[in-house]
Amino acid sequence: MKKILVANRGEIAIRVMKTAQKMGIKTVAVYSTADRNAPHVRFADEAVWIGESPSNQSYLLGSKIIEVAKELNVDAIHPGYGFLSENAEFAQEAERNGIIFIGPKAKAIEIMGSKLAAKDAVMKYNIPMVPGVDHAIIDIDEAKRTATTIGFPILIKASAGGGGKGMRVVEKENDFESQMNRAISEAVAAFGDGSVFIEKYVAFSRHIEIQIMADSHGNVLYLFERECSIQRRHQKVIEEAPSSVLSPETRKKMGEAAVLVAKSCDYLGAGTVEFLYDENDNFYFLEMNTRLQVEHPVTELISGVDLVEMQIRVARGEALAIKQEDLEIKGHAMELRVYAEDPMNDFLPSVGHLDVYQLPVGEGVRVDNGFEQGMDIPIYYDPMLSKLITYGKTREESIQLMLKAIDGYKIEGVQTTLPFGKFVFEHEAFRSGHFDTNFVKKYYNGDVLKNQKAKEAEIAALIALKQYFEDQKILRLPN
Template sequence: MSQITKLLIANRGEIALRIMRSAREEGIPTVAVFSEADQQAPHVLYADEAVCIGPAPSSQSYLNIDHIIDAAKKTKANAIHPGYGFLSENAAFAQRVADEGIVFIGPSPQAIETMGSKLAAKAAVKKYGVPLVPGTDEAVSDITKAKAAAAEIGYPVLIKASAGGGGKGMRIVEQENDFEEQMERAVSEAKSAFGDGSVFIEKFIVGPKHIEIQILGDEQGNIVHLFERECSIQRRYQKVIEEAPSPVLTEEIRQAMGQAAIGVAQACNYVGAGTVEFVMGQDMQFYFLEMNTRLQVEHPVTEMISGVDLVKQQFRIAEGKAISFTQQDLNINGHAIEVRVYAEDPANNFLPDTGTLQTYRRPQGPGIRVDDGFEEGMQIPVYYDPMIAKLIVHAEDRPTAIKRMLRAIHEYHITGVATTLDFCSFVLQHEAFTSGRFDTKFVDQFFKPEDFAHQTVSEDTEQIAALVAAHLFQQKQIKPSLQEESSTSSTRKWKQRRFS
């Protein structure tokens, strides 16, 4: 492998900026690519060079392989970092980059392809003794055979699209009478979403926790794990809050999961940064779910507790160098929490809320990190994921990290769009979270949108109401009733902040 002399980041927003910052520290010039909707985006202004690759829709820009390759050639970039999302787990893209003589900062196309299919991944890791959820080893299409397999596994079962992700093509079946209908729906949804209707059936884990292990592998055959991330706070099968380490893992289980993750990486000769995802039941037994062959959104919490810059290690590995440390060199330092700040309305089923960031002020102070790609006055585009930022804190222990995150959320001022910040504050103060006794069903069990709706009252509305109340008081000299005072007090206690 040759040295990286100029790096093109085939992505946008906060992850593009995060990669560029590490590149600048390493003295590597950077190239941003951008759609017509992102002309004035911070990642475009930060880069040494920038190339427009098409109209706003991602299919015409950030997913256009030809345009990205042309941009790399035009700027003489000899390496491409895909970030996450978009083309980051596209084996054809990785192969095309390699064929063009450009360094792809990620695993081989073969590893991406193997781990991109859940069935192929299960077959590969089985040889390495990695714990697997009881289920079918091959895709199932015949309903009679599928029913027989489900009966053998034992209900409840999960029907899962082989090529799926994000909850698409996934159905939980509690009893045999519902099986046929749910399988037909899963197959239909999988075909529509992925062009592949193959499904497999596995045991549904009750009270599951979603725990993942960060790994790094180099061309010399060295593979290390950088401990776990707890990712069980989710909505619509997508993460909202992550932390490291997990509040429930014992050192024995941590080591076992780490070794299992290394086995998964060995199964596909993995090179680069990747994440092995596990599901853990109430009995603390864990099982392999899948491997994400890229940098994860939540990678900062691992960086905070390990002291390792994962992007710099990606650069090093892509240049053919060995990982700069061993497993024995790694230790967990304190506790880190990340909340994803989405432009979504929790009171309206977390639906995206686009608009202008009328106010945008980041929190500051010890142990706070904000990875974002927006500035005040910018529009939240309708074309892409609605994540505004990742807010990360680090502290000496979990209780302190929770307090620090609550302080940071209180200081994060955003108006113009609804966000998930107040929802995250609600989670962080809930007994199920503080005790660590929560699973992926937290939102279903504890969150009631109707109780949360009043938090989205705009600041302007509050100010107007206050002025009206003051005017009435002066004109009529009517004091608020005890009931009104009590209501106002409880609202203030419940609400951390309100957004317009």
């Protein structure tokens, strides 16, 4: 493998290229009009324009990307995450053209891409699942009967996708019909498929995911868990590894269950198996993500492995160089996704110009970044600027490093999730480890930050006033 095309943009494109270059592999970037001056374009050995700014005219053009790969004699394509990373057709087309797809085979992507097919595949392994239906529903009357049988609160979920789209929690029967209609229309808009399914809503749950890696020689590893319970709109904002609530016994059980999920679809490469974990130490299979996750750095830091390097080695047919017993957890890592969003206004995207953009540095601080000062944030893509990751010997040390690093960011021109991150990392519920997926609903609203900002401004004004009077005294001193 001498040359890899990275079919992505931003921080993940640079992240993949760094490892490829470390392995002596040349890299090719692709870019849209909006990204023509982006850092990932300059970072690569070669770069090719693939279309206009909207992703359906550039980053989602699988055939165009494969055409570019063939023209430049590319050996493999790394899809990153998002865009074409879980597109079975794209994986298949790459293979048909003699290009290695750095990810699982199309069949595994297809099975795990449908939440219902995934549940069906793992059922024979006796892996616990949340009570619910085992088929897609579009008919509202049937859905209502099912919901009543399961018992409220229930969760409506789009069968064809994730990322919180087409997902609705319904607390009572009266709200069911309107929420069902909204879930279906969201699912159609996001995935072109309105089928949904219904399952019991586990109210006080944690969102725990297990990182797995599988080679083509029958070996599957689990690289421990990530805690992903701090979410807004069912999407993760903060992740950590390991979780503060899992016992070694539960960790082993969940890890072994994740390995069975991988085996159920003859998996290859890096993948993540997601579970719900309740207050009674029960866990339930949710879904499998057939790609590298946004939050993979926290796993890399506690396990001491480079997951992208493992992906590349496995894709070129190598057997995994480590065994399960070689892996151990060392230290604790935290990640904050730094989005250009306004946490004081319901996390709405905050597009604009990065007038100031300076990143924190220091021991135990890692920033996976895709932007630089002076750039505009395009409206066409996910608004994530960078990921702030900290690593310490203990959870407490990692939190303290995170708070210091948040203060080390200097961003002007757009609103970001940094103040929200600070709020979470300082909150007693988070620091004590006693929280669940309802953290934002329970403890946070935009007014909290507005009041905090007003207090900070008041204190700053008082300090400035005090300094003014001190300066006046000095000026009035006789010669």
